[in-house]
Amino acid sequence: MTDAPVHLADGRWVGRSLRRVEDPALVRGQGRFTADLKADHFVRFVRSPLASGRIVKIEAPEGARMFTAADLAAVKPIQPMLHKFNYRPIAQPILARDVVRFVGEPVAAILGRTDAEAEDFADQVELDIETLDALVTADEALGDNAPLVHDEAPRNVIVEGIVKTPDFDATWAKAAKIVRIDARSRRQNATPMEARAGHASFDPSTGRVTLTCTSQMPHLFRTTVCDALDMPESELRVIAPDVGGGFGQKMSVSPEYVMLVFLARRLRTSIAWTEDRRENLIASYHSRDQQLSLEGAFDADGKLLALSGDIVANIGAYSCFPTTCGVEPLMAMAELPGPYDFRAYACRSRGVATHTCPIAPYRGVSRPSITFVLELLMDKAACELGIDPVDIRRKNLIAAFPYTSATGLVFDEASYRETLEMAAKAIDVPAFRVRQKAARAKGKYLGLGFGTFSERTGYGTPAFAARGMGITPGWEQVEMAMDPSGFVELKIGASPHGQGLRTTLSQIVADQLGINPNRIRVVHGDTDRTPYGFGTFASRSLVIAGGASVLAARKVRVKLLQIAGHFLEAAPEDIVLEDGNAKVAGTDRTIPIRDLARAAYHGAHQFQKDFVPGLAETATYDPGGTFSNACHVAIVEVDIETGGVKIEKYLVAEDAGRIINPMIADGQIHGGVAQGIGNALYEEIVYDETGNILTSTLADFMPPTAHEIPPIELHHRETYSPATITEAKGLGEGGGIGAPAAIVNAINDALSPFGVSVAEIPATPQRIRAALRAAEQRS
Amino acid sequence: MTDKVDITLAVNGRDYDIRVEPRRTLADTLRDDCGLTGTHLGCEHGVCGACTVIVDGAPVRSCLMFAVQAEGKAVRTVEGLANGDTLHPLQQAFMDHHGLQCGFCTPGFLMLATGVLEREPDISDEDLVDVLSSNLCRCTGYQNIIKAVRAAAAEMRAK
Numbered sequence A: 001m002t003d004a005p006v007h008l009a010d011g012r013w014v015g016r017s018l019r020r021v022e023d024p025a026l027v028r029g030q031g032r033f034t035a036d037l038k039a040d041h042f043v044r045f046v047r048s049p050l051a052s053g054r055i056v057k058i059e060a061p062e063g064a065r066m067f068t069a070a071d072l073a074a075v076k077p078i079q080p081m082l083h084k085f086n087y088r089p090i091a092q093p094i095l096a097r098d099v100v101r102f103v104g105e106p107v108a109a110i111l112g113r114t115d116a117e118a119e120d121f122a123d124q125v126e127l128d129i130e131t132l133d134a135l136v137t138a139d140e141a142l143g144d145n146a147p148l149v150h151d152e153a154p155r156n157v158i159v160e161g162i163v164k165t166p167d168f169d170a171t172w173a174k175a176a177k178i179v180r181i182d183a184r185s186r187r188q189n190a191t192p193m194e195a196r197a198g199h200a201s202f203d204p205s206t207g208r209v210t211l212t213c214t215s216q217m218p219h220l221f222r223t224t225v226c227d228a229l230d231m232p233e234s235e236l237r238v239i240a241p242d243v244g245g246g247f248g249q250k251m252s253v254s255p256e257y258v259m260l261v262f263l264a265r266r267l268r269t270s271i272a273w274t275e276d277r278r279e280n281l282i283a284s285y286h287s288r289d290q291q292l293s294l295e296g297a298f299d300a301d302g303k304l305l306a307l308s309g310d311i312v313a314n315i316g317a318y319s320c321f322p323t324t325c326g327v328e329p330l331m332a333m334a335e336l337p338g339p340y341d342f343r344a345y346a347c348r349s350r351g352v353a354t355h356t357c358p359i360a361p362y363r364g365v366s367r368p369s370i371t372f373v374l375e376l377l378m379d380k381a382a383c384e385l386g387i388d389p390v391d392i393r394r395k396n397l398i399a400a401f402p403y404t405s406a407t408g409l410v411f412d413e414a415s416y417r418e419t420l421e422m423a424a425k426a427i428d429v430p431a432f433r434v435r436q437k438a439a440r441a442k443g444k445y446l447g448l449g450f451g452t453f454s455e456r457t458g459y460g461t462p463a464f465a466a467r468g469m470g471i472t473p474g475w476e477q478v479e480m481a482m483d484p485s486g487f488v489e490l491k492i493g494a495s496p497h498g499q500g501l502r503t504t505l506s507q508i509v510a511d512q513l514g515i516n517p518n519r520i521r522v523v524h525g526d527t528d529r530t531p532y533g534f535g536t537f538a539s540r541s542l543v544i545a546g547g548a549s550v551l552a553a554r555k556v557r558v559k560l561l562q563i564a565g566h567f568l569e570a571a572p573e574d575i576v577l578e579d580g581n582a583k584v585a586g587t588d589r590t591i592p593i594r595d596l597a598r599a600a601y602h603g604a605h606q607f608q609k610d611f612v613p614g615l616a617e618t619a620t621y622d623p624g625g626t627f628s629n630a631c632h633v634a635i636v637e638v639d640i641e642t643g644g645v646k647i648e649k650y651l652v653a654e655d656a657g658r659i660i661n662p663m664i665a666d667g668q669i670h671g672g673v674a675q676g677i678g679n680a681l682y683e684e685i686v687y688d689e690t691g692n693i694l695t696s697t698l699a700d701f702m703p704p705t706a707h708e709i710p711p712i713e714l715h716h717r718e719t720y721s722p723a724t725i726t727e728a729k730g731l732g733e734g735g736g737i738g739a740p741a742a743i744v745n746a747i748n749d750a751l752s753p754f755g756v757s758v759a760e761i762p763a764t765p766q767r768i769r770a771a772l773r774a775a776e777q778r779s
Numbered sequence B: 001m002t003d004k005v006d007i008t009l010a011v012n013g014r015d016y017d018i019r020v021e022p023r024r025t026l027a028d029t030l031r032d033d034c035g036l037t038g039t040h041l042g043c044e045h046g047v048c049g050a051c052t053v054i055v056d057g058a059p060v061r062s063c064l065m066f067a068v069q070a071e072g073k074a075v076r077t078v079e080g081l082a083n084g085d086t087l088h089p090l091q092q093a094f095m096d097h098h099g100l101q102c103g104f105c106t107p108g109f110l111m112l113a114t115g116v117l118e119r120e121p122d123i124s125d126e127d128l129v130d131v132l133s134s135n136l137c138r139c140t141g142y143q144n145i146i147k148a149v150r151a152a153a154a155e156m157r158a159k
């Protein structure tokens, strides 16, 4: 078997907007989510009300069963590892021991026979914590006499990266113009509609525990929980049933899951935890929270010669597992150059610990922030050099491939310029400028903004190995078996949470085997039933699990052709599989595939001695990775009186390689853009100066509704990836990456008559008004 | 802890005789006592609408209503939407127009839309967006939900 791309262009199923097999159960309310399971006991976590403090006393109310750190002497903390010389390994305790480090940190677990009883007990716990000084922002944590969040991390820096290309200083000196941006990407929460939940059940007959939970990576959850509890992995089964969205938040293994399995084993019972929304907002993982300063050295024509960056990420109180807190700052440093062609680059990136909720990956990871700041820089440079924003991008986008970036990333191929041109044409920039001028004359402020980006997708172990994580994910494995009735079961290590992967994979496999997708069942999210894998994150499942599925299907196909050759008395090369039949090309000799399947199991005697009965195959795929790209464009209207922003038009020109199911692909982009719009304009986790969270309901956090999300116009370009088997690139995250850049650039374009701009997301009315007020005061 | 009371809840045309604490929400009761887990809880504070069910013809947030308040009223949940094997036009439209991804918000949207279209079959497209903005979806970006509901509305009107 080779990894060469297979051409599925004449495939009958790939490329079609097939209805999702996932849907019938979900629209009937027959989805099976973690919180639907019954349990004998319910657990509530008693959480710290203080950002920083020393635990003096925890006392359970009468009749309640409570566990604290003292009960967990034999349980190991969660230890995310990064093998980088400048990473300080910080372990996260399962329950806080001696000190608390953020509001929401679990300090005790308390049980009830019902959820309500557990909640009542939790309310009555006497918790005495002596207040210590809290560090809430990265600036405070980096301050000269700041206390330490962890003794192991001097100056509270947990991870730091520095790059500088040898030609940097010399190139910098040649600049005609230095343009600077100081931007902030505020703290946000991925906010899946289903919060986190877990249900651990002990089976006395086997001694095993089944943990059903909201996980994007069940196998890694199993490994991590077993490591903490020092138990064999064979004793734990992890099931991710229907998962109500994850967006990265559900890939980190949090202490609560370790606690659930610990309790189920200790009490030999079933035990459930369903996080409430307040817990999700204060104590699940947060994201973003970065200060980014960028300087670009341009020549007089607007060509970017060199880029220098300083990135400070407030990573919260602990490092998340498995990606570690390096995921945002280090990836930002590596991928900051984005789609632009320049050779000289210098960057420093720091992850700083504070007394806030830990940060974890969230759709797009670092790219929404770096795209935002880089695209702001491009617009500012265009403005200062008197160049059109489209022209400055034209001048600087990478055009020749393969291309090796200043940080050593290899872009196999992409269509940065083509998608920019598609987008610019579709939006009709000259017509907009006329309209903008006329509107301005009437006191209506319209703005146009672009967000161009490159998104690394579907990368395998080499890319992860370079990161030096304690565990190196990357590959995916599948097990495929055609049963004697000719139906296929495909078991995958990937574990989707709404992306329709069962549908898209069945399309891919159907083409390989010449059968209808409805004869293929995709099994996922159960460590007992599926091969080890890394789950679903980083726009990888369709690319990597899809590639592995093709490889496995090819093996099954080879065998089917062999068997068909025997019955049809033809050479396997002359046989095609289509419409459920094996046919000798150019003849009317044909046999149903299900007859071949039956023969593979029940007719082994008919074949040669070396024939291996059955039609079960395994395959592994581990690609080097590829890049999707897109250009997002927004037209907004800014209300100068209120600072409110209305999106008048939103357009995406994107290239994610071969599209397996256009309907699903469009849906992923819509959803990503909507989250990006939320990130750009509304959503923010706000702490007060003591480290208490002021935004602990959805009414405060403000995810957008149908009102705020405009129709999204999509333009596709399919540049088939030479780097992946299916020629697809990933697209799960892209929608969210371009939106903050496009929207804030549009806002700034609208604000240009006032000589002000914003460089902060979310660009709330308050921030826009503050910028305008500053201008009013100046004049 | 409060004493439990006996109530009879009429859900999807069937009576459930159950014992609940008076403080128990309708959502928890439907899910835990009636075993109808199609109704989902996304916030329990009335913002997300995932828990929307129909009570006496009107969509309500079942996390904001006590089960005892629903006694004597007709409750409808997503489980009662299809007619046997035949899906409700809204269910079909959500599938046809890719109005769901993870499907967690879907029951709430379906019940919200059902309640509204039954009461106001001729609702304008703009008003429909208005109504749909009372529920949150984190996956779909809403466009396909709006499309699905408009398509179902047209179909229901045609019938």
Ligand code: FES
Pocket: B040, B041, B042, B043, B044, B045, B046, B047, B048, B049, B050, B051, B052, B061, B062, B063, B064
């Ligand atoms: S769960 Fe009822 S509105 Fe969110």
Ligand code: FES
Pocket: A193, A244, A245, A498, B099, B100, B101, B102, B103, B104, B105, B106, B136, B137, B138, B139, B140
């Ligand atoms: S489909 Fe996932 S929240 Fe709406």
